[in-house]
Amino acid sequence: MALQDILDDFALLDEWEDRYRYLIELGRTLEPLPEDAHNEQNKVRGCASQVWVETRVERNAAGAPVLHFRGDSDAHIVRGLVALTLALFSGHTAEEIVATDALGVYRDLGLAEHLTPQRSNGVRAMIERIKSDARAALA
Secondary structure, eight states: OOOOHHHHHHHHHHHHHHHHHHHHHHTTTTTTOGGGGSSTBBOOOOOSSSSEEEEEEETTTOOOOEEEEEESSHHHHHHHHHHHHHHTTTOOOHHHHHHHHHHHHHHHHTTHHHHHOOOOOOHHHHHHHHHHHHHHHHH
């Protein structure tokens, strides 16, 4: 799902119960992650729930690395957070990914104050993992 569509949908939801339900629905839209991708290399460290992010790097016409991500989690709300994070980063150049203020997007959506500290730490770990992959693609 496109990031702008997600942001627009979030803006229509006033109640946090509705926003949590929307996150769960968003998680159901994730492309299935193959079972063999649920491995230690793809596992995101620092998440209370199990989270996996698979990274694929391509080069665009200018030769810049473009990263594509797939992800999964064993928790419904976290799957939604994975979907939101992948919508934010997947298909962008490594430079764009490194420059993106993902935590700012989470703050703007009001997620920062409505997630448990454990989930917030997991989101930060997932964002850092993606940015680390982007920095590696630039090296």
